[in-house]
Amino acid sequence: MEELETPRLEHGEVLIMNKAFGICGSDIEIYQGHRVVRTPLVMGHEATGVVVDVEKSVSSLSIGDHVVIEPNFFCGKCPHCRVGRTNLCSNKIVLGVNYDGAFAEYVKVPEMYAWKLPTNLDFVKATLIEPLSVVVHALKDLSVMPGDNVLIIGGGPIGALAAQLLREISANVVIQEALPTRRAILEKMGLQVVGTSDEEEKKINDLFNGKGADLAIDAAGNRTTVIQALKMVKPGGTLVIVGLTETKAELPVHQVVRREINIRGSIIYTGEFAKAIELMRKKADLFSKVITHIFSLSHFKEALEIAVERKCLKAVIKNY
Structure with a gap:
């Protein structure tokens, strides 16, 4: 100093x-x-x-x-x-x-x-x-309903705040977080949390009753999390990308088109x-x-x- x-x-x-x-x-x-x-x-x-x-x-x-x-x-x-x-x-x-x-x-x-x-x-x-x-702006105009399945990838402050806000409207929220220390904190907050192993990813499907995510939020921001989020969104669902990254991700465009996935970027806020x-x-x-x-x-x-x-x-x- x-x-x-x-x-x-x-x-x-x-x-x-x-x-x-x-x-x-x-x-x-x-x-x-x-x-x-x-x-x-x-x-x-x-x-x-x-x-x-x-x-x-x-x-x-x-x-x-x-x-x-x-x-x-x-x-x-x-x-x-x-x-x-x-x-x-x-x-x-x-x-x-x-x-x-x-x-x-x-x-x-x-x-x-x-x-x-x-x-x-x-x-x-x-x-x-x-x-x-930032979270309020990311969720703007999405019309999330009670019972909707929401996957949040990245359990940092933005992901955690989004989970709390969405739970207030009774959405079924699951956070996927790689770090065990953060998973422990999120679990103490009463949130549903899974890891990133293949076995843990299967839990997401179970928690969503095999229906996929109505909404996925990438709050981590790297090339693998964007693809993971896209994979978990159900046909007609929405992917919001909040996490900032300088890396490039190759999106499977055919999946986006055939499953009619809505993809939206979100940066800071407007009002x-x-x-x-x-x-x-x-x-x-x-x-x-x-x-x-x-x-x-x-x-x-x-x-x-x-x-x-x-x-x-x-x-x-x-x-x-």
């Missing part, structure tokens, strides 16, 4: 003292050098805190407000933004990727990207609002932040089970290493 100057506010910005922030898979990619970003850079984007200063033009926030940061800033002018698909903004600024982020004592953001927190929601639990927004805040307000105790490790700021490096080694589900730094 090193000393940084407190950010200076520009027009329409607020200064936030970070109180808690989560460590995301994208942070790990940057930390390990697998994702090219500008340097120097302060990482981190899943953050909550207290407003400690506001630029004079700011009208919706005041000093002392508790907020969660929406970390993707869109331009509002490009073709994607003009039709409401702000997640595809051509000029997007991303906190902790191409703009100094939240792994620091202070961060500044435009006023519209600091959302007031419900009074019953603490800073640590509220760090899940950003990843929960789902407010819904995620409301979900956390109502179900904070449920969703916060995803947070398995909480560290003080002085133990940040230890938290990062545990996240890198995937010994946790979600690690959060608490700075209060």
